[in-house]
Amino acid sequence: MNFQFQTLADMINRQLSVFPRHKLFLNRRFDSAGAEDLIFCEEISKMILQISGDELPTILDDYRWLCGVFMEEELFFRREGRYRHRTFEEAQRTVYSDRVFHSRYLNGHLMTHLWWANHTDTLRYFRNVFLPANKQQFRHLEIGPGHGLFLYFAAAAPNAATIAGWDVSPSSIAATRHALFAMGAPRPVDLSLVNIFDASEARAGDQQFDSLTCSEVLEHLENPPEAMAAIVDLMAPGGRAFICVPVNSPAPDHISLYRSPEEVISLVRDAGLAVEDTLFALPTGVTLERARKDALTINTVVIARKPE
Template identity: 30%
Template sequence: MHFDGPWSSYASLTRIIGSVVDVWPQHQSKLARDFSLYGDRDRAMLDSIAADILSALGGDVREAAGDYRWTCSRMLDAEMRFRRDGSSANASVDDLLSGIYGSKDDTKRYMNGLLLSQILWPQHAGPLLYFRSEYLASVLPGAVHLEIGPGHGLWMAGILQRDSSAQLVGWDITRECLSFTESTFQRLCPDLKPRLEIRDICDNTWHRPSTESEGLFDSVIASQLFEVVSEPKVAALNIHRSLAPSGRTFICSPINVAAPDHLRRWMHEDDLLAVLRSAGLHPTKLLRFGNQPGAQKIGAGYSLVVEAARSNVGETR
């Protein structure tokens, strides 16, 4: 794909978008329309992220472009199912593990598709741009970060690229998912490795006192989490327990969006915010990212970013 004017200077973006358009020509107009929303600063940052994605892929960009188209098709299937009968793609974590994450090939295709979505979908690119440029700038060097469900590893790798003294821990519920995080770090940060653990944030044993991770983390990142966990309230409580007294959490969740790995659809952001507040997570900042300006006002899907601090459990400020 050729970009007129300043676009032509963004080599990594052009390579990825060109590969996507090669396998999906009909997608070109939407990509051009979406990228018109960004200014020069954001385009430059997206090009840097695109370079990271190319490195993480190890050169398989055309294959990943096909996986991106496949992922978009699965997203459409999930949306059509919800509109047809009001149900999400999965009723339980077992459904999830036997569905999109039940096949190594499907898991790889989905991870690759989501990796490209980090620069191609405004509702994913916007939160990532904010995370890298604003949120991380407000976290002290050497902080201890936890990412729950690090997946393709792009968010976590961005932390160490900014602060090599940071300490990183990643939790996910399957070894297969963590393998993608490991692969990204091997290619982007071979000398800086996180501690990756198979762990369920909805583990009810966290209700017992004196867990090994209680109060440990300065920062907890939970992007695309609360729509895929079995018990959102338990997950929020355990995030609260894991935060240091002055710690903060960065939460990003889709609102009014269906996907093949979702257990629920948050129809209104107030429903998610009520869960967070009831678990003692006090929102200090709310940001919304959609396909077009004002998308959330007309009932379209969008991403909600919540920065939150610890407060007393049950507080509803």
């Protein structure tokens, strides 16, 4: 680990103080990290410090807890070849309606953007590849912003005009609002409690967006193609979408299982969008070939454009 990245180094030490068994994992994660990754992780560390404030010890402990929850789901997935829950109601019972569980889940998920290379790479691709190619004065919407890191980067983009975030969960909206305030988002962000399936009622008039993010949301839904249709409807002609779906990614609130990046690409194409670029982001030390063979997680990102 190169200690010119002092905030990251401190964050690693603090994480290991509550989760010593993670040492091998974090050593591997950062021993193989390139300069660009380390610079970005230093930046993410600072953002997480701002978001967490005095709550950092709780957030680090919630990450330790989340790894245990995910391990149980991984074992189920290996044994049964499917996700444990198939309906929104089952996920709701386990995750969303249990306030403590959901809060720990949100906190742990925030930390994964630093510790899990597939999440860090997805976020960096969003900031470095997706946002700069948007047109000047783009109108942006994120569905399911959760921790708020993607939305913050959109709000910080020099070519952005307006920024909105819609989420179905009041606690997620509260977390996004807190994060954007704590990081000092450079533009106002319009946050609303909206279910993507009610998008047509939620939009103001014939409101449309030039840029839309839907990251790690579709696998939470019973009917992703219906959500994709709603997304396409919200996009302006020529508008761009950043769609991210983790394949083979067991979690207690994942109910729609995609088994290959190609299935995700088809989901996007079948909704009527043209694929502009893709990223298959992998866990540390895993090749794409091995991920396909052993059904490991691949964060599949599709940048797609709505025809004019």
